[in-house]
Each structure stands twice: as structure tokens, then as C-alpha cells.
Amino acid sequence: MRQESSAYQRMGLVSGGVLLELFVSTQLGLWVMLVGVLLGLPVLVNVILLVGSIAAVLYICSAEILYSVDDSGLTRSIRPTVLKSTRLSRREHIKWERIVWYTVDHDRNRSWQAYPYLLIKGKEPPFRWKIAGKNMQDAAFDQFVESVIQCIPLTSLPRSGTPTPHPQAHPDNPSSASSPTAMPVIQSRRGFYRTKWAKGLAVLFLTADLLLIGGVLTGGIALSATSTYRLIAVLLPGTAYVLYRTFRN
Structure with a gap:
């Protein structure tokens, strides 16, 4: 049965990700702040120049990103909103x-707001798409993710053991969906916080924090005001967040 196409749109950046623009904007901001320091500008002005440069680059690189899914696969269309260049507009x-x-998992942004996301890993050549929802109540995102899962083709394992295409289940023939030999071509993976690596990392962080706090209390470690702030605020x-995400279940 052919699945109906579904789409999800949200604001993003022209690269389709965030690391490239964040790196460029941060480097530019640091250079601008360095110039301000050399000119003897006040500290507050230099901070404003740094933050303003980063915000300006991210704004200039903003784009509307449309994700769509159908029986043939996934499509991503990127249309810049500020840089009106045909080279930056593309469809993959x-x-x-x-x-x-x-x-399919969720995380928190820098504003500590929870958001869901769909992470897709591919090959030939390798790629990674992270499609993030606006918030945990984003019904349009939930519907899109459900459509992606439903559109994933199935395979069946005959007696020879060689996978062969399996048709999508038809609503009038539910037995095809419950066939014990039918399985999705693409497998779902657990999120990072549900893995053993995350639990080990959480224990490592907790141990390091306890040793650091113990050293400060016993006088073995002296922290500056900045280091103390980073310990308490970061x-x-x-x-605590890593422990909550990994051991809450």
C-alpha cells in the first residue's frame, strides 16, 4: 500500500545543521572582540560586540527547512530567508x-527547554540529519515522525535467508503486518542517554564532581571565583541532568 507523503517545516540554517555557522560566527565574534580590546573599548562593549557578531551571522544564515517523506525516502528542501542566493537553495x-x-529521542537546548528530535544516520556518502521539533508539544513533529516510521519499507526472510522486499501492511489485511518474518529495513536505535556508555559517563562525571568538591572542602584544591562559578552553575x-536522563528509568 502506498503511504501518503507528510511534511514538517521549521526555521534552521543554510547548512542544514548548526556547527558550521556556529563555528564561523564564534570565530568572527572573537576577532571583533579582539579588535575592541586593542582599541581599548570597555569590557561591556566587547561582550556586546562578541554576542552581536554571533547573532548577526546566525540571522544572516537563517533558512526555512522543509522535510518531507514518502515511499521513496526522505527529502530536505532548504530556502535561505536572508541570503537570496540560488546556490544556497537546494533540495536533497x-x-x-x-x-x-x-x-527518536529528546534533549534540552541552551535555554533548558526540552525538544524532541529525529536523528537519521546514512551512508554512501555518510551523512547525519537531526530533525528537531519546536517543543515537546509539537504535534506536527510527532505526526511527521510517525509518518517516517510508517513509510519505512519492510523485508521478509524466506527459507533461503535472503531478504526480499515486503509490501506495506494493508488496513484490510492486518495479518500482513503481524507476519513474524516481516521486519523494517531500517532499525531504530536507542538514544544516547539509554545506552551503557551514558551510564558510565554519568558515573564518571559524578565521581569527578565528588572528588573536586572533596578537594575544595579539605583545602587540597583552591578554586578561583570563576572556577567556583563554573562548578556551581555548569x-x-x-x-545532575546526565544522571536524571540515564537513571530515571
């Missing part, structure tokens, strides 16, 4: 055969 189609695995909350 990924067939199901190129997708290795996918993960390290301890970060460790």
Missing part, C-alpha cells in the same frame, strides 16, 4: 536504501 532526496538507522547541573 535520500532513498531508504541509504539510511542505516534512526533514533558542572553540577550538567552532572
